[in-house]
Amino acid sequence: GAGVSQSPSNKVTEKGKDVELRCDPISGHTALYWYRQSLGQGLEFLIYFQGNSAPDKSGLPSDRFSAERTGGSVSTLTIQRTQQEDSAVYLCASSRVPSSPLHFGNGTRLTVT
């Protein structure tokens, strides 16, 4: 069956440009999470969506980062005016309900030059 799909798998961008990263969760999963993993670092929570509730944005590192989830399905993470420290693997995960196991996508590797 289809898992969590992320696109693109790799993205190289110039400092200062905006990027959009996409996540297609498993159909029917109400909870969606964005995390990032910087080189040599652990995983870091960014944002959480649950159904129609207001998202938990407490992990977003700056106001250059934003995310939306349209129709309770696909989510887009946008980074404006990218900086070199934004280089990381951005991972999306979904779960059927918040209390059920997570299913991770393969991530988008973002490189800011």
Add this chain to the structure above:
Amino acid sequence: KNEVEQSPQNLTAQEGEFITINCSYSVGISALHWLQQHPGGGIVSLFMLSSGKKKHGRLIATINIQEKHSSLHITASHPRDSAVYICAVKEGYGNKLVFGAGTILRVKS
């Protein structure tokens, strides 16, 4: 001090050995996850538990809520078990996961 501490950071084992990876946390949690990350980045959820013990194949996870400690055991280890194992806790009533730094496991044949 990190909220989630894992030990050891690195572990090399011989095929067939029994392996234990430990996770200690300092906050109240609603659930604890064990994740496996293979080279190349894919992350797989192994267990989610809030009490007691779970078993799946050669993998066993236990949690002691009073001691704020969890262990992941691998019986009869195999080279394909080589991966990074990550402990993550869901704090209290919050939504975010707080991750440990991971344990790099290498199983030699």
